[in-house]
Amino acid sequence: MATLATTSLLSHPDRLFIDGEWVAAGSGRTIDVINPSTEEVFLTVAEAGAADVERAIAAARKAFDHGPWPRMTHAERAHYLRAIGDAMDRRAEDIAQIWPREMGILYAMARPFAGTIGEAYRYYAGLADSFEWEERFEAPMMGGDYALIVNEPVGVVGAIVPWNGPVNIMAYKLAPALIAGCTAVLKMSPEAPGTGYLLAEICAEVGLPAGVLNVVTADREASEVLVRDPRIDKIGFTGSSAVGKRIAGICAERLARCTLELGGKSAALILDDYDVGTAAQSLVGSACAMTGQICSSLTRIVVGADRHDELVDALVAGFEQVRIGDPFDPASGIGPLAMARQRDKVDEMVRAAEADGNRIATGGKRPASLNRGWFFEPTVITATNDDMIAREEIFGPVVTVIKAADEEQAIAIANDTRFGLNNSVFSRDADKAYAIARRLHSGTVGHNAWRSDMSVGFGGFKESGIGREGGVNGLRAYLEPKTIIMDNLA
Incomplete structure (x- = not known):
């Protein structure tokens, strides 16, 4: 069994990443991540309680309502996504060291796959130029000289990722959300939080504005705080169909948007x-x-x-x-x-x-x-x-x-x-x-x-989920179309 000093990979596993800072968990609790090959502790991370999750939500809400991120151009946001993607490339070996020790994937599969993650961020950065963010219609039927469909960010996103492939799954939630102009709270699984911490380090390194991405590790009880909070506009969830049904029910109570990537047979x-x-x-x-x-x-x-x-x-x-x-x-x-x-x-x-x-x-x-x-x-x-x-x-x-x-x-x-x-x-x-x-x-x-x-598109029929991730449809999931009807005053 290959040995590894975890401290050489992650700088702040004992903290949460909230509002651009590494902060102590108010819960005072920690989570031991167990290596499935040895049954020994691989990593110990801070556990977010309900108050910590609420603090992360507040930071993301403030960043969306009052921060620069949603008001940047798509090209300006694309600059950050490309920097994140390039940093992911540089840390592909770190990803490949963490992933097998959290869920058992072969290193021989993890290493080449880790080298593809950066491209997801660069792909969505590329849509800053190629996606039709605004569409014009002449002579609308109900009056006005022209109409526009403009694609606005859906708002504050709660991204909940599972333990089996977190580094890939979070990329196809966060990259489209970020290029759209959303801010996010990323909730990592207690079994596999390592690559979420790695992403937080990268976001700090590239200078992502405070509150745009917040990273916490929490179990189900604290996670439900994220789903129920009215300050969260959309949930992106990957996991079991049973949990997905519960999330869908909670979102329905307040008409929150959700994308659900669930089970299969x-x-x-x-x-x-x-x-x-x-x-x-x-x-x-x-x-x-x-x-x-x-x-x-x-x-x-x-x-x-x-x-x-x-x-x-x-x-x-x-x-x-x-x-x-x-x-x-x-x-x-x-x-x-x-x-x-x-x-x-x-x-x-x-x-x-x-x-x-x-x-x-x-x-x-x-x-x-x-x-x-x-x-x-x-x-x-x-x-x-x-x-x-x-x-x-x-x-x-x-x-x-x-x-x-x-x-x-x-x-x-x-x-x-x-x-x-x-x-x-x-x-x-x-x-x-x-x-x-x-x-x-x-x-x-x-x-x-x-x-x-997922670079083309991924999602399911029936109990396998609602919505799609990856590709252009994965971006549309984080946008709200707005109709603007205008007069020509010239």
Whole structure:
């Protein structure tokens, strides 16, 4: 296991970042972040209480109502976003050191991914010039000489990010919010706050005006203060569907705006023209990514009945070649789950599936060779689409293989879920894959692989969320269109 002096990465983990300053938490409490590979404390950070969250909200509100940020030009704000993006590039190695120690992602995946984060900030900086911030209409029907649609910032944003991929998820909330002219309170997960602190350091370094971004780490009770406070105009939340429903209900009470990126139970449709072995190789790799702790992971594998057993055997062979271990070991193909309760949840769901009569083809338990860390074997289970294991989000390295009589039934199975985040179609016929993709009820559909790209756009149908993040639509989520009808007085 690679060792690390946390103090060499983060300068103020014992503080909160509020109104441009590192301040002590009024709660006086701290949170221990546990390394999921060693079960030892990796990092201790200040815990924000309700009063601390309220102080952060007040700073963001003041910065929006009275500070320079919303009154800058888009080009002026873009200058700061480019500086943040460039600083993220410089600290990509720090990100890659923190991320595995918080949630178990392999360093081999974290390091190249960390190098892409800066581009998210630069992309939204680029929209300062290319986005149509103001649109003109001549001779409006109800009078006046011309009308304008101007896009105004929605206001003060509460950004709530989860523990699995915080550095990426917060970028696609904050970068569009900032270029729009919003100010924000970023609420980090108690399990993975490190990259939020890193971003706060960068914002201080580039001279972001006080109060524009405030960073706190808090548990659910203090987080709810952020959602309920009338000074917060919009919530951007990524997390479970259960929590998302609660947030949506609270926001509805005061008609606050919200974007919700929630859970998934995504399907991979393996059509008869696609090689089973090639499909299995792709699915093994994506199922092991981040130990399956990805909301868009392909966890339902739908295949023709006559090739079902062949696909199960190919998945079993692939998973049994994956080495489980230290995320910093180049030989490891999968790391641990993020926390003890997550491993216990995965274990309980697999045990329940077994009790329901589902067959565990491989995996399904904690590896006997590792007596420390929250590891779980990659698992293949055969099921029908009506079984619990095929309907509930697991958030671990567990896939179910489901038989379909034909393509029509495969599409019906894929759509028969309360979720609608992601799907994939494996076919050598691109036209057929496209036609099926148009019939699938999900926010993203990939071709011949698990695919997800927040730089283009990300979000879900049904209980997988409301709204979109990433791309141009991710910017629109932080804007309010305003109609102005004018007379020509010249």
